[in-house]
Amino acid sequence: MEVRDCLISAPGKAILHGEHAVVHGKVALAVSLNLRTYLKLKARSDGKVCINLPNIDTFVCWELSELKQLTSSKLQRLDAELVKRLRKFIGVTNENLDSSASAILAFLYIYLSLFGSGDMPSLTVSVWSELPTGAGLGSSAAYSVCLAAAFLCATGNIPTPLKEWEQTGRWCQEDLELINSWAFQGEKIIHGNPSGVDNALLLENHPLIIRVPLLRILLTNTKVPRSTKVLVARVKDKINKFPSVMIPVLDSVDAISCTCEKVLTEMTCEPITGDHYNILEELIDINQHHLNVIGVGHPSLDMLCQVTAARGLHSKLTGAGGGGCGITLLRPGAGTMKDLRDCGYDCWETSIGGPGVQQHFPSSVKEEIMEVLNRY
């Protein structure tokens, strides 16, 4: 079997409002983040299957004959037996996988599940991501979505959406749901038992995704390491310590998510005004205070807020907090933020509300990304 080459990308995700509150049954507002993961699938004719993940220094090739011994029938639910065989195959024994091992495992699992019952193609998959890994920005979900879309396309389970006269192509709702279900298998392997939110977000028009106007943001990684588990536990402790003080704060966060969703929906229907931005900024400030109240702030995030406030911009943490990443809303015309790089932070000027998973003509992808992907 020979597959057709293809080029696919999927966005990251950012939580606008409701991180932590979502753990306690409140609404969270997550949006697609236009830092993307790009996957190039290229047919080979030498009977090898290769994966190149330069972000995490992972480059592996197998003989098709090796992989054929691991084949399984197609399964929609995670085939625990196959995962076990794959772990043994790649020589992983402990429970906690590093990012390289879990990425390989997800790749092999989806590859074998989709091709294993028939003619297995010789191919190379190369992936390059603009997303920092492990920063709560959905990099592993974007990877799984790209893998699922590429292999489903290669097997003919979903069509190639690219029209000759267009730079990019997107799938219909039904196809997106199929991509999502397979991507979710990859996520389960990488994360254990994810909520499924990350994938769903990457597939536009899913009920969990609200229509969001394309808004410029600054994403800042303070590079302060933190443990999501520890932070979630800290919030829980604080709620137990001061329930009457904290539960109303979660209610307020819930109302912030709902109010923000309403404003964003309005912004997709009517001309965007300064008032829309004023409200979005006020909600960002309020929620950042609430996140400090529930105990997930950090001096590095205070610094982010101060530096951007000095330019009239409004920031909040996004994700787990306690360091990690912050998001700053950029009004049209807002300048760049050299000051933040002076703090030692990584910054990306990007946008939210961009397209979900899509197929590309190579010419529609930034040159420097194609340059990385074409190396392999």
Add this chain to the structure above:
Amino acid sequence: MEVRDCLISAPGKAILHGEHAVVHGKVALAVSLNLRTYLKLKARSDGKVCINLPNIDTFVCWELSELKQLTSSKLQRLDAELVKRLRKFIGVTNENLDSSASAILAFLYIYLSLFGSGDMPSLTVSVWSELPTGAGLGSSAAYSVCLAAAFLCATGNIPTPLKEWEQTGRWCQEDLELINSWAFQGEKIIHGNPSGVDNALLLENHPLIIRVPLLRILLTNTKVPRSTKVLVARVKDKINKFPSVMIPVLDSVDAISCTCEKVLTEMTCEPITGDHYNILEELIDINQHHLNVIGVGHPSLDMLCQVTAARGLHSKLTGAGGGGCGITLLRPGAGTMKDLRDCGYDCWETSIGGPGVQQHFPSSVKEEIMEVLNRY
């Protein structure tokens, strides 16, 4: 009639938690502030009645014969006719009184109400206050309480509580209530229509006052001027704009006041531990965030919080916010705060939970205060 000399002091007040929320029906926690107003009453024999208020550069003397023309019968409710006559007498025509005119008006009103129906004494009242005026620290209430206590003592309506073997003397509950009712008349003249909270607070054992352990605090005046009226309106606007976001925040503030009250009461009954301080500090931090959320923060107050946080201390605004004063809890052994004076702020290291109105032997009053009072 000749009166006996006396020396009286009353404390200021500070709001620990619940400023602004109290406007919306929530609990506020106000405590006595050990920055005090001192009043010295001295008999004269020259038929003059004099008042000296060096804090506000006010020094006035009248002939008893002038005042006798203004006499009224004793009244517990504010005698609008007398106030009208007094305004005319001191030559005030517009509605908004300056602090000098309102202090004189309150003095004359209480003097004439209490002495007017009988033999009017010739005397000098001199007042010196450690409290900044107009900073929301109850300076006018402390003044009214001192006036009422001094004149009620002079008329024999309440006893002289000073025992020979004690430095200070305090009145019983019944006498305190009489002082309070007269002080309230003075407050009404000064403020128009006060809530009565300020006075009640100055009189210990009143239902509105909780038992508070003596706690060291730092009181900081940012000297940023603000209008309470404008700030109250701003909060109301924000609640109307985002009701579902803001109403839970007020509920949380209410719970902070109740939780703090509970902890303070515990601290009066059991040995004070570091855990008590930890909780008080956490509540201060949370409420300061909430006050920012409801829109009454100010960069000068952020600076206060930052400078004190750098020393491991926790601060919040007290009163109207938008500048004005902040309060910092000082743990035992906490040092002085030169850094704040470097910001251009006024700082007082004082305490909360100190005694209410009391009578003094001169030797129990700080020398520098006696020196000011004895000048007149």
